[in-house]
Amino acid sequence: DQQVKQNSPSLSVQEGRISILNCDYTNSMFDYFLWYKKYPAEGPTFLISISSIKDKNEDGRFTVFLNKSAKHLSLHIVPSQPGDSAVYFCAASVIQGAQKLVFGQGTRLTINP
């Protein structure tokens, strides 16, 4: 059951440049999308979210873009900093549900100095 997919298991970016993480989904019932960041030995930490009625949400260095027709979302981090090195999970849910998040496999982002 691959309802949420992150096709890139890893990504390496130079400090100061833009990091772009991608996520695809198949379930058209999803109406809320989130990005979580995870460091080793810690739980996932919420980063940014977007409702399906929007196509962009921005919070500081982080911007999430949603393309509903393509069932695709992306997370842009600019400028990338060494502290951004972590595993990033895309997740999706149905608002009227019980907040059952469906996660992607994660992308390990490494920011090189």
Add this chain to the structure above:
Amino acid sequence: EPEVTQTPSHQVTQMGQEVILRCVPISNHLYFYWYRQILGQKVEFLVSFYNNEISEKSEIFDDQFSVERPDGSNFTLKIRSTKLEDSAMYFCASIRTSNTGELFFGEGSRLTVL
């Protein structure tokens, strides 16, 4: 800043033994969850709990699993008879309202079944 706390951080058990994983959600939160992540795999939903009852559970959450909120603060996950494939990180999460999916996760309990 309030946080979700989980104990133990790591538990090693023999196959067939019962395990209880404990969580203290954020105090004014009303919805509680357990998720797990088998090594190298994605984070998977197990169960959600609201108003002292299960609101949704996944196929993984079979009769060997149960959840309980025995008092006003703790939220527990019990695995009655552990199997090798139960080895995973178990994450507790909570949220105040159901309007968004911005769950607050604990640091996880690593379960190793031998």
